Amino acid sequence: MHLFFTDVQKVRKVGEIPGLDAVELSGLLARWAPAVGTPIALSESMTPVEPLCSWFRELGLDRGSVKTMRATAYQFDGAGLPVLLDGRGQAVARLIPGATPTPEPDKADSVLEPPTVTDEARQALAPAVALPATLVPADQRQLIGRWAPKRGHKAAYLEFTADGEWHGSDGCNDQSGRWVTAAGGTLLNTARAVTLAYCVDSVPIAQWVTTARRAGFDGKVLLFLNAHGDEIGRLSPTN
Template identity: 85%
Template sequence: MRSEKARQGRLATLVVMGVLLSACARQGHPEAAATKPPAMGTTGAAESMAPEMLIGSWTLVDVADTGAGKILHLADSELHLIGSHCGTLGGSWRANDEGVFLADVWSASTVVVENTPGCEKASQETPGWLRSVTAYQFDGAGLPVLLDGRGQAVARLIPGATPTPEPDKADSVLEPPMVTDEARRALTPAVALPATLVPADQRQLIGRWAPKSGHKAAYLEFTADGEWHGSDGCNDQSGRWITAAGGTLLATARAATLAFCADSVPIEQWVTTARRAGFDGKVLVLLNAHGSETGRLSPTS
């Protein structure tokens, strides 16, 4: 009996020492204690990071720019920022199960834009606070928190927001968003980058790229401010982009013209369906969530 009690006492002591050593290690390395988007896989604990849990009508809390909107409406890939001084702003968003988040605003109510000074420009620019968001996580209550590149909270999302009718506001924006099969497909976890490719990072992607074949005027350019520009050969295209570990690449796309031309290259589709980016030598390879190639491009200089 004494031997068993002694053994239990030694185990308890070891557990306490382990906790103390762990705490000391975190104090000695501040970066280990910093808030960072969790890097999870696609099973087990990662279920709590399912990006479809972001779909909803959310009241924005703790946003530094109080005039940039009061409600964030996320439905499928569409985004609406409601209650700004320019009414309702529209755009798109992307997220993945690794906690990466990207938003892009590029439209607004025509009535408001035409009658409110400064709103034409605002309708074509993502608000600064929303541009700074690069990740998300869920707090202890299971509510979403949007984070910047340093892992600091930019906004907290409270469910149940109820938008009020406005000129030109679609009925779909007034209704609570639902998680559809289309949304699940768009947000499906991406398979890992093939071992034959070297993961691309933000620094390596910046620059101008040309497709291996197709229209000679087609191109894709990533800029350091998180914007991408391109052409299928006849239509100018653009959006925002973000990278993360493992060659993760997420990108949005804005409205574009639809002129027809022979040998056009689906640059926009390549970029927006891509979930990973890697290098085969100097060639940039874009892959979708299932690991299938969406396009190959070479540097132009």
Template identity: 70%
Template sequence: MVRRESLATLVVMGVLLAGCNRQSHPEPANPRPISETTGPMVPLAPESLIGSWTVVDVAEPGAGTILRLADGDLDLIGSRCGTVGGSWRASSDGTFLADIFTASTAAVEGIPGCEKASQETPEWLRRVTGYQFDGAGRPVLLDARAQPVARLIPGATPTPEPDKADDLLEPPMVTDEARRALAPAVALPATLVPVNRSQLTGRWVPRTGHRAAYVKFTADGEWRGSDGCNDESGRWITAASGTLLTTARGVTLMFCADSVSVGGWLVTARRAGLDGQILVLLDAQGTETGRLLPAN
């Protein structure tokens, strides 16, 4: 966690100014068998994604890099920009979301295009909306049509380098905290209508609190908002039965009265449903984290 905090200051302003010229993401399809040749699919357990993996069978730059998935933290190691990082989310229904927004200082200095790369998720990883395991228990990252984007081979070992944090060299462990964070979310209450991507896209405001607080979900899978005095941003994805997964990036820490932790609501939410026109966010235990109204 200390490493994340030390890197966040490099990109707080950059991620807020990053461009929006990205592809929209369709509603993820339910995962299905990826190939008859891989054998029967094994049950989904998102904590099984934790590990250091070599990325293979990806058509774009990224093949051969190491994807390290720890307890909420994500690192891409071995690209021409060195190590870039961010966060990831996954659910037991096969939904997956990744977000890149940090980099080591060495990666963003002196290499053309790397400062931007440290603030944007690579296109191949942006296409990933789901995951499955093949017959050998190896993860396969899927697009919205449940087609393979990349396969992950276990046992990757990063090469020690001067600018590489020591904790990146150790294989991540599945902790009790990670199991709790990735445990299946309770079903959406029957009184709520599961929200889908098209319904969620747009601007929403809290029912009470600072008048400048808001969140805007854009069709390219980004969200931006404010608690009233601090800008916030991240990525988002929805799936069947009201599943909602989000990431959040580093923010400033200005104080203002009546601030509303919209970003906190989103990060802890695992389900989203509509109560009439009101958007209701719920955590994995089914407890409401917040309510928002559509903004005209």
């Protein structure tokens, strides 16, 4: 699963739409554009993952709490329900199954129907393979800071910040996104749009981050593992 976030700063221009004048278009965008930072969950085939997308959209259209949108970790409560946590470990939202979107004049009927959980969705959301016993699970506090690969372009780096943002570079292209952690070294990341400038010895930092499902330490070295438990990248602290 891939997680993206809306960002009006990335929208340079809204073109003309047949049948709508500028005033009508502006009014529609003001009414239906979700809040900045609204998450969008997509499967490996880049289709919406439901019911997550609908729930996030409801929050965005209702201008949902910034605290909810800025969760930096999650855990499961005694009933097995996911709880979103902020940077201090405080609960900001609890996800409860069975919610029904509010009907609206311009909302498609398909959005109101219970989602169909496909095999592809189950596979995308399945728990990742546990970390090897030789690695120490990484948590939110340990990840915060700046990291660099041992090989590749000297300008390549990755930095995790306490507010749930990550920033980095493959050596030529600036990259960024969001990240959350959970128990057992679980790590979920998103990436924003990036430029595609070519440079020799570039390091696929964004690819490492977005495909990582677990993070662990071998001494001071940070390792990223994918859902199958394969190592996909390793970084060392820069300080």
